[in-house]
Amino acid sequence: MPALFAMSDVTPQLDYAQLRARAMESLFGAFDSLCEGTVVVDRDARVVWINERYAARFGVADAKRAIGKAIEEIIPTSLMREVVRTGKPLLLDILDVDGESFVVTRIPLKDERGETIGAIGFALFDKLQPLQPFYARLHRLQHQLAQTRQHLAAERRAKYTFSNYIGNSPAAAQVKQQARRAARLEATVLLLGETGTGKELLAHAIHAASTRAGRPFVGFNVAAIPETLLEAECFGAAPGAYTGADRKARVGKFELADGGTLFLDEIGDMPPAMQAKLLRVLQESEVEPLGSNKVVKIDVRIIAATSRDLRAEVAAGRFRADLYYRLNVLAINLPPLRERIEDFGPLCDHILEQIAARTRLTLRELDAEALALLKRCRWPGNIRELRNVLEQACMLADGPRLTEADIRGIVIAPEIAAGAEAPPAAADRPEPATYDAALAEFERELIARTLQATGGKVTAAAKRLGLGRATLYKKIAALGIVPRDRDASPT
Numbered sequence: 039m040p041a042l043f044a045m046s047d048v049t050p051q052l053d054y055a056q057l058r059a060r061a062m063e064s065l066f067g068a069f070d071s072l073c074e075g076t077v078v079v080d081r082d083a084r085v086v087w088i089n090e091r092y093a094a095r096f097g098v099a100d101a102k103r104a105i106g107k108a109i110e111e112i113i114p115t116s117l118m119r120e121v122v123r124t125g126k127p128l129l130l131d132i133l134d135v136d137g138e139s140f141v142v143t144r145i146p147l148k149d150e151r152g153e154t155i156g157a158i159g160f161a162l163f164d165k166l167q168p169l170q171p172f173y174a175r176l177h178r179l180q181h182q183l184a185q186t187r188q189h190l191a192a193e194r195r196a197k198y199t200f201s202n203y204i205g206n207s208p209a210a211a212q213v214k215q216q217a218r219r220a221a222r223l224e225a226t227v228l229l230l231g232e233t234g235t236g237k238e239l240l241a242h243a244i245h246a247a248s249t250r251a252g253r254p255f256v257g258f259n260v261a262a263i264p265e266t267l268l269e270a271e272c273f274g275a276a277p278g279a280y281t282g283a284d285r286k287a288r289v290g291k292f293e294l295a296d297g298g299t300l301f302l303d304e305i306g307d308m309p310p311a312m313q314a315k316l317l318r319v320l321q322e323s324e325v326e327p328l329g330s331n332k333v334v335k336i337d338v339r340i341i342a343a344t345s346r347d348l349r350a351e352v353a354a355g356r357f358r359a360d361l362y363y364r365l366n367v368l369a370i371n372l373p374p375l376r377e378r379i380e381d382f383g384p385l386c387d388h389i390l391e392q393i394a395a396r397t398r399l400t401l402r403e404l405d406a407e408a409l410a411l412l413k414r415c416r417w418p419g420n421i422r423e424l425r426n427v428l429e430q431a432c433m434l435a436d437g438p439r440l441t442e443a444d445i446r447g448i449v450i451a452p453e454i455a456a457g458a459e460a461p462p463a464a465a466d467r468p469e470p471a472t473y474d475a476a477l478a479e480f481e482r483e484l485i486a487r488t489l490q491a492t493g494g495k496v497t498a499a500a501k502r503l504g505l506g507r508a509t510l511y512k513k514i515a516a517l518g519i520v521p522r523d524r525d526a527s528p529t
């Protein structure tokens with residue numbers, strides 16, 4: 039392009055050396071007026087020079103007195119030593135000093151051979167206008183972090199106390215007495231009982247009554263996590279320990295529960311490889327996060343629970359005997375609902391009060407006949423199932439009293455309590471016309487019944503049916519079944 043040639047031809051020659059000197063002068067001038075502080079250290083990170091203003095900020099009245107001292111003596115959180123050691127600059131870092139933030143830049147100083155002989159650091163005013171958006175963002179994130187931490191801490195506190203475990207029957211009273219004793223001890227607790235008998239409730243209550251009450255309660259459901267992730271979830275993982283998307287470090291449940299209680303739910307579902315690792319952790323009281331070479335000491339009280347017959351699992355070779363004995367220090371057997379019939383009254387009252395409080399509907403009362411009917415039912419899903427039934431009854435019934443008719447409409451075949459098997463529920467319905475319709479009918483019946491038995495727990499139902507959880511969810515949606523999964527909502 040001829041025009042360009044013409045232009046460069048007429049541009050006067052500049053004195054480059056002079057320009058460079060000018061640039062440096064202006065740069066240092068700018069830094070001097072913008073800088074809250076400047077500090078220079080030697081190769082051993084000892085202060086060579088610090089300006090008065092910066093020294094004063096760290097409580098050194100006379101800057102000359104700082105000279106020759108290790109930098110950390112003046113600025114405890116300084117990273118200048120790091121810069122001298124690595125020879126690499128740290129540009130635009132944030133240093134927090136007494137609630138104020140500075141933007142600091144640290145640059146190594148090199149001799150002619152390129153050896154690091156010291157470093158220079160600049161701290162910029164935190165009121166620096168161009169950085170305001172960053173500060174605003176930083177403060178917002180810090181605020182959010184603090185809130186999240188608070189939230190997590192609240193989550194990790196126990197949700198229940200012994201007063202939430204309702205029942206005065208001999209069986210219930212014995213459970214409470216054993217649990218109170220367990221709370222006073224540090225030993226491992228093993229909670230055994232059918233689904234919905236209150237194992238999780240009791241684990242919270244034991245923690246809340248123990249000396250660890252002020253520390254975290256961390257729950258961990260072994261059955262809910264895929265085997266490949268179990269170890270990292272439990273013991274943590276160093277950054278990059280995973281392949282694939284999740285390259286971040288992960289804090290394990292043991293570490294999260296440090297000083298507090300770790301509730302290992304569904305322990306009977308733990309795969310053998312994991313059982314061996316857990317045993318070692320319990321023996322050594324330390325964990326080694328996946329992919330890290332460090333061990334972390336932990337101080338955790340274990341409460342384990344399972345609805346499986348753990349002794350039978352041991353006999354069948356599915357559960358390690360040594361781990362079983364390690365866990366089975368203080369075992370508490372939670373009675374099923376059918377063995378504490380006299381608790382039905384107080385339990386129903388309690389649950390109806392909870393429902394009224396949560397839904398802001400009027401408090402319902404049970405008729406004597408309705409209560410008698412409930413007592414005659416078989417309750418494979420125990421108290422969770424009882425609560426689901428009462429919730430439905432409250433939604434469907436009109437008056438303030440729940441009658442036998444209200445209950446009968448909901449519970450499946452109450453007569454089976456007498457010991458007989460469930461009668462074919464579809465006996466008086468017309469035969470479905472096609473094979474497909476019959477199959478759908480059968481599936482709906484089977485799934486609904488299984489869900490009822492597990493108290494609405496889809497995961498448990500899937501396991502019983504030998505289906506994947508996702509598959510069952512799909513079938514539930516396709517068949518138009520309404521699962522009443524109450525697991526997620528604490529009372």
Ligand SMILES: Nc1ncnc2c1ncn2[C@@H]1O[C@H](COP(=O)(O)OP(=O)(O)OP(=O)(O)O)[C@@H](O)[C@H]1O
Pocket residue numbers: 202203204205231232233234235236237238239240344345385388421422425495529
């Ligand atoms: N004694 C009790 N008094 C009052 N409510 C109870 C009692 N036992 C259990 N519940 C209630 O029943 C429901 C199920 O209890 P929980 O989740 O503790 O059972 P679980 O034994 O852990 O069951 P699963 O083996 O299915 O996990 C919860 O809503 C809980 O509050």
Ligand SMILES: [Mg+2]
Pocket residue numbers: 237238303
């Ligand atoms: Mg449970």
